Amino acid sequence: MESPRAAYVHVPFCRHRCGYCDFAVVAGRDDLVDRYLGAIGQELGRLPAALDLDTLYVGGGTPSHLGAEGLRRLWGAFAGRLAPVAGAEVTIEANPADVDAALVAAAVACGVSRVSLGAQSLSARTLAALDRDHTPEQVRRAVALLLGAGLAVNIDVMTAAPGQSLAEVERDLDDVLDLGVHHVSVYCLTWERGTRFIGLLNRGALERAEEDLERRMFEGAIERLEAGGFEHYEVSNFAHPGHRCRHNERYWDCRPWEAFGPGAARFDGRTRTTNHRSPFTWMRRVEAGLDPAADHDRMTAEGAARERIVVGLRRRDGIVREAFQRESGLSFDGLAGDLVRGWVANGWAVDDGARVRLTRSGLLLSDSLWEGVLGDGSRGGGRG
Numbered sequence: 001m002e003s004p005r006a007a008y009v010h011v012p013f014c015r016h017r018c019g020y021c022d023f024a025v026v027a028g029r030d031d032l033v034d035r036y037l038g039a040i041g042q043e044l045g046r047l048p049a050a051l052d053l054d055t056l057y058v059g060g061g062t063p064s065h066l067g068a069e070g071l072r073r074l075w076g077a078f079a080g081r082l083a084p085v086a087g088a089e090v091t092i093e094a095n096p097a098d099v100d101a102a103l104v105a106a107a108v109a110c111g112v113s114r115v116s117l118g119a120q121s122l123s124a125r126t127l128a129a130l131d132r133d134h135t136p137e138q139v140r141r142a143v144a145l146l147l148g149a150g151l152a153v154n155i156d157v158m159t160a161a162p163g164q165s166l167a168e169v170e171r172d173l174d175d176v177l178d179l180g181v182h183h184v185s186v187y188c189l190t191w192e193r194g195t196r197f198i199g200l201l202n203r204g205a206l207e208r209a210e211e212d213l214e215r216r217m218f219e220g221a222i223e224r225l226e227a228g229g230f231e232h233y234e235v236s237n238f239a240h241p242g243h244r245c246r247h248n249e250r251y252w253d254c255r256p257w258e259a260f261g262p263g264a265a266r267f268d269g270r271t272r273t274t275n276h277r278s279p280f281t282w283m284r285r286v287e288a289g290l291d292p293a294a295d296h297d298r299m300t301a302e303g304a305a306r307e308r309i310v311v312g313l314r315r316r317d318g319i320v321r322e323a324f325q326r327e328s329g330l331s332f333d334g335l336a337g338d339l340v341r342g343w344v345a346n347g348w349a350v351d352d353g354a355r356v357r358l359t360r361s362g363l364l365l366s367d368s369l370w371e372g373v374l375g376d377g378s379r380g381g382g383r384g
């Protein structure tokens with residue numbers, strides 16, 4: 001089996017928990033940072049040898065919340081275990097409010113090549129509606145500092161915030177285009193169980209955008225970003241030429257990756273293993289020398305091939321039948337031929353005989369298409 005050349009590290013700390021967030025994070029618990037860094041070192045210690053990496057992605061949570069010194073210490077914990085090769089893509093996620101000259105210098109010294117900013121919006125009103133703790137000015141300042149240091153920059157943009165209008169989304173995208181970043185990820189706000197936002201929604205204190213408005217916002221984002229020179233290369237992702245996220249592309253190619261930290265999920269080509277989500281449980285288990293994994297999801301060959309169809313079709317490049325057969329060992333048409341014929345008839349996909357791609361209307365519908373692809377219970381295994 002191919003050995004992983006990609007790794008993800010989860011940093012669970014945030015200054016403040018945003019009302020919509022259901023990630024594995026702790027807010028206001030900086031007292032745990034030392035313990036976390038020790039546990040990351042211990043979890044990495046289970047690797048039999050250093051991993052040569054083409055991509056390393058440090059996400060969260062908010063890695064930048066560690067500050068310049070914390071980032072250096074995190075990289076110290078990686079030493080001898082995670083070894084990005086020359087030219088590797090090394091990404092950290094950052095809150096715009098944390099980005100100052102010291103953090104940028106530490107990132108550059110650690111070998112970071114790309115920073116993904118959780119900006120979400122350049123409108124003060126939308127940031128307040130999303131319960132974010134930074135300002136539009138901090139986003140602009142962060143981008144200027146990062147670009148000035150020669151780093152590649154991604155901006156996350158969220159649409160369908162409570163009370164947000166289509167015109168506000170369009171203005172946000174125009175402002176993002178003016179920033180001169182290399183990559184933009186656009187997500188529609190999702191209302192997750194257990195979050196403060198869903199409680200407020202259920203009590204009528206927040207209102208969710210209508211589906212049709214969500215769709216028009218997303219279409220507006222695609223049109224503006226494409227007109228601004230971005231390539232729409234995956235449902236949610238847009239890049240200037242040469243700036244696709246190589247780390248995510250490895251996920252979408254179903255290639256193996258390693259992962260460390262609470263809630264982090266690794267994949268060996270057939271089994272997805274997910275660590276305990278609770279930072280406390282993860283730390284306790286790592287410290288006790290126990291396996292921090294909470295879940296082992298072993299797919300059958302058919303299940304893995306069906307997942308490959310979903311991640312492949314989320315990409316604008318689509319799926320080349322011959323490559324699919326070579327990599328999965330199964331026939332694309334045997335698994336999804338009938339479905340795809342229906343999608344083509346509806347204008348949701350195009351099929352030139354060699355390659356199948358979703359059209360823009362197919363991409364906008366994509367979440368509702370996947371049930372047909374995946375809906376066969378083809379997974380084995382379970383918790384372990």
Ligand code: SF4
Pocket residue numbers: 013014016017018021022023025060061062095118
């Ligand atoms: S900054 Fe990101 S990870 Fe942290 S609470 Fe907000 S949405 Fe969640």
